[in-house]
Amino acid sequence: MSGSEQDPGNGRPRLEAHLVVERPRFRLDVELAADAGQVIALLGPNGAGKTTALRALAGLTPLSGGHITLDGRALNSVPVERRPIGVVFQDYLLFPHLSALDNVAFGPRCQGASKHEARRTAGAWLERVGLAEHAAARPRQLSGGQAQRVALARALAVEPRLLLLDEPLAALDAHTRLEIRSRLRRHLGDFDGATILVTHDPLDAMVLADHLVVIENGAVVQQGPPAEVARRPRTDYVARLVGLNLYRGAADEQQVTVGDVIFSVTERIHGPVFIAFPPSAVALFRTRPDGTPRNLWQAAIEGIERHGDNVRVHLEGPIAAAADITPAAVADLDLTAGQQVWAAVKATETHAYPA
Amino acid sequence: MSGSEQDPGNGRPRLEAHLVVERPRFRLDVELAADAGQVIALLGPNGAGKTTALRALAGLTPLSGGHITLDGRALNSVPVERRPIGVVFQDYLLFPHLSALDNVAFGPRCQGASKHEARRTAGAWLERVGLAEHAAARPRQLSGGQAQRVALARALAVEPRLLLLDEPLAALDAHTRLEIRSRLRRHLGDFDGATILVTHDPLDAMVLADHLVVIENGAVVQQGPPAEVARRPRTDYVARLVGLNLYRGAADEQQVTVGDVIFSVTERIHGPVFIAFPPSAVALFRTRPDGTPRNLWQAAIEGIERHGDNVRVHLEGPIAAAADITPAAVADLDLTAGQQVWAAVKATETHAYPA
Amino acid sequence: GSDEPGTTASASPAASSAASSSALTVFAAASLTETFTELGKTFEAANPGVKVTFNFGSSATLAQQITQGAPADVFAAASPATMKTVTDASMAAAPTTFVRNKLEIAVPPDNPAKVDELKDLADAKVKVALCAEQVPCGAAAIKALDAAGLKVTPVTLEQDVKATLTKVELGEVDAALVYKTDVLSAGGKVTGIDFPEADKAINDYPIAPLSKAPAPDLAKKFVDLVLSQQGKDVLVKAGFEAA
Amino acid sequence: MLLAVLGMAFLVLPLAGLLVRAPWSTMPERLAEPQVLEALRLSLVTATIATAVCLVLGVPLAWLLARVSFPGRRLVRALVTIPLVLPPVVGGVALLLVLGRRGLIGQWLESAFGFSLPFTTAGVVVAEAFVAMPFLVISVEGALRAADLRYEEAAATLGASRWVVFRRVTMPLIAPGIVAGAVLCWARALGEFGATITFAGNFPGRTQTMPLAVYLALETEPDAAIVLSLLLLLVSVAILAGLRDRWVTSA
Amino acid sequence: MLLAVLGMAFLVLPLAGLLVRAPWSTMPERLAEPQVLEALRLSLVTATIATAVCLVLGVPLAWLLARVSFPGRRLVRALVTIPLVLPPVVGGVALLLVLGRRGLIGQWLESAFGFSLPFTTAGVVVAEAFVAMPFLVISVEGALRAADLRYEEAAATLGASRWVVFRRVTMPLIAPGIVAGAVLCWARALGEFGATITFAGNFPGRTQTMPLAVYLALETEPDAAIVLSLLLLLVSVAILAGLRDRWVTSA
């Protein structure tokens, strides 16, 4: 709007949006900003409003308030088809009457390419997502993962300035996922527009995004660089996402009180803090171990499940926690649900930071 | 068919199927067996035929050959609606004109429950998947994850003897996924029918399944207990799935030759073998390290990506491999794509087994 | 609308006749289809180069078309009432009655209800079809029944005489009052029974050249042909009574 | 957009013609005639019953054509359009040939039950249903073909028999198509003239529907015919405007 | 299933009646008359053109009704059914009142272009299109409402304008509905009688379509009318059976 922003030139965000959408029983109100070439991952639990935010950016869901500015231009009143966007939908929405190739060629055609040109572009994109041989298949003849890759190619083929991806990798198998993820990264690297990526997979978020925005219940609860978010989760959801136990407590010089439990920490810190540690840092004992009473509490086993090569034990007690231990340890300790155990955490494995 | 099988009584499989489906450019031919209460995970890359196998079991795709026997009864010619099955589809397929509650109540109604009863059952199931408050919502008003949970409840509500799940957890966020996964496990534990679970997520497979069946290109390439499969992958796909580097080589007493590279292994073994080791077991050096020439090879860096807290380096060379190293190490070694490095693996971290 | 004759050479049949005076358009009641088609051929033979085009339809429809400016030269109606709507609209002057049509009782050949005379129709067990009072044959039927002092309750009041006849042909009714011409044209499929009261219920067919006729001379000539002995012969042969 | 407006104008302008021509001054007295209201009532009742009959017979037929593959399906599908193409008067004759007193089936009906359809209100319903059914069948079949089969598959896995699938999944999914078909069917039945008068005859209070009354009025007093037509239109448009959005959006 | 067969029988049996009654011996000579073939040709040509006109005007109108929300939409939707409910003869009168030489618009057409629709082949097309268009509009609207809007959204995000979305996504998705509507429309146009004879007259070779020929034949030789009707049926059923599956399955 106003050409005279504080920060002129290079730092000027490509995308700046304040999205407000009102629904019965739901309200979305988030601010998003993305610099040129940046990838923002939008994370959040089911029903947090991620898809709604994406739809609002695309112009498919009208804003109840706020604004969207892309490259300095207000997008609010630009109709969907004139927004320079590419969207991958959560359920693909491939046109059932067109072949995979024509699905991908649809966008270029709309941008004025000749039929032949558009098909060549589309062919190249299908190639890139590894589906060249399925070019002639109708969406119904594609497996779920193949369909999603076509959807990805379709969105990328319009060379958008703002790329909106709603779980672009969710239906891909581990191998393809790895491949497509790297390719997507490479493409996003070349890409000088902004990207908003909705995903549930923390790994996708970590690998692909420069900046994470976590929303819950329609509001942003945490944001920052992936490593920062991973190290310092601020909500239970984020903590579970990055695989940490998280508590809120009061710190007083290398000692944090969480309810009845006192933790020793390595940081010198005061006031309200978060304290986080990985499940693998939790050791379990059948009887109270000797030593300082710190970082130690008594808990009941709520459940046990296999978790990769290890076993994850869910603990109830003064604080709820997860502990990862080896199957051998489970056998040694003869753990069963409901049993009382002692849990301990090494001070060096905890991490405390201001709340 | 024949009442006199070798193994009468308790060991009698609940499900025994040989599924053959012919399609232009695709042929599925797999055998599946599941004992009472067993959970079989069907894994495989996109387009492997997992959904096709599930549809064949459900009776939605006709068999070109083979047979299906459930609880000693041939299902081949039983129409879909009379098969005692529950299905969660890859794209949910919730009835758009019914509320979440009525979607779930649909099955019980079809089984003859009164409207009131069916709704009570449905309400209980929605409760179990944590969606009680969305009971009245239409599928379009649900987020992707919410929709999938309703689909799950709908399939479970018919109390099937054979449960078929096509990626039941794919759209769930990390937290819900954990919860639903445990609940699913609990339910599957109580469940005395057989379960076939299609998933891409190795963790889901490991946690939920008693037995993995890996299919590629329509055929079974490996099967066994999860731990066994995880430890001894037999195809590249499985290796990537469980996060191992895998090679085929010739063993001769604690020494395995893979192309030009020779590995020392701890197993005494002869003949054709697989050798596997985790990316974290690979160490990288800028210059050739001293010591035995074993377990050491020169490679070029193909790509580098963040991987969790670490960095994953993809190596080309005599053998392709992935190496996980710390970000600090990347900085120390000043690694860039295209660079030549030396890779080494500790013999104790490798695992060799007959091919 | 009559100020520019001949501007629309190809737009309509009448317009083209206006241009050359070699085409004649006759709007005639559908019951005249056969007789007028024959007369048309006669007319064409007598006036070489002239093409006669007929528009057969219900008299009421034709009257509507004429009052809405249809390019017609001659109108031959099946009832004075429909002709009146045309003359009221000043589209024609001085219509002439050219034939009349007399009612008969029509019964199926096997005459299941054993109908012999008009009063048999008053029997409640006899299924009777009459024309609706709005159409000429219905008006005539009412006149006949009134004259005989009979009260008949029909099962249906048909929209035209052909429909009434069809009901008899198919045996749906035991008897109907229709025109003699219709009984005749049905061949052996119905049997006609004359009755004396029919003389009190005769329907006149009027014909008139139209005032805005594109081909007034030919129109007059055609009306003359219909009124001539030659025309009468054709019509009488078909069962009409000479006017 | 322009085309749409043009299309709209094309359909609605003739109404304007009628309105301009209508004899407004004598309108009230004409409408007050008891025969008019009777004909209107009969029209509405018979058209509604005929639509119901068409739904009961036509929806299954549409389903058969859309979902079940059998030899000669193409032919059967084309045969369904017969009553559309057949001039209604001939349709009426055809009905008489089959269901009339001496018809193929009617003969037997009469001797067995002493029951004869022509000249009865039931006959009106039959004639209207015959003429209007193709509209329903073809619309519904089109809707069925456009519907996503996978929902039906999902229902089958939940234990729903074909019939339950149809009733509880297919029907609601194609509800807009069924409503469209029913509207066409009802409107066509309401306007039906030729087959009705031929098959059921024209007797006030029993078989004289509005179109028959209009036709006869046209013979003598065209203005009265216009009034009656406008009444018929007004009532049907009011009913459709009142009902349809409700059905359509509830679907 | 039983109901479907019953429905089928109901539609097809009357045909049997006609076939039984048809005068097979004199059939060939009757069909050989040049007027018959001319009427048939005219019927097919005008019905096809009328269908094309209806597609061009009606599909956009259906789209407007289904997708664009504007005040009075319910009323407009109900008004679309006017030509269905209006007895066709009155429809013809209405057309005359508007497009006739003295009609609201016809007057102006004639003075401006010296062009007059009634009593021309173009007039036949107009009458048929007027009567048949609602079938198309209502069927297509039903199909549009049943279609999944999200595909249209997806197309819009790919840069497709409303028109491109409509042409390349919506239309193919609802093709079965459009085909159903076009079939109804064509068949209705083919069988159209009342409006045609009233608006366009009954001139052999120019405006006399098959149903009009049937009407005249009914006046003179009922058997000939049956022959002509059967011919009309045969041709239309053959065309529909030949074309429809191809369209429907290619969609």
Ligand SMILES: Nc1ncnc2c1ncn2[C@@H]1O[C@H](COP(=O)(O)OP(=O)(O)OP(=O)(O)O)[C@@H](O)[C@H]1O
């Ligand atoms: N059309 C709608 N009408 C009403 N409520 C809706 C509609 N669509 C979504 N909602 C509600 O809005 C909230 C946000 O939904 P949204 O689809 O944005 O979630 P999400 O973050 O994408 O979740 P997921 O990860 O499960 O896809 C949910 O509570 C959902 O039930």
Ligand SMILES: Nc1ncnc2c1ncn2[C@@H]1O[C@H](COP(=O)(O)OP(=O)(O)OP(=O)(O)O)[C@@H](O)[C@H]1O
């Ligand atoms: N209806 C169909 N017609 C023809 N080919 C099909 C059809 N459905 C699937 N295929 C093909 O069959 C193969 C197996 O598909 P399937 O859907 O079973 O894969 P999948 O293992 O479920 O993959 P994903 O994990 O991506 O869902 C694929 O190559 C697919 O393209």
Ligand SMILES: [Mg+2]
């Ligand atoms: Mg979502």
Ligand SMILES: [Mg+2]
């Ligand atoms: Mg699949």
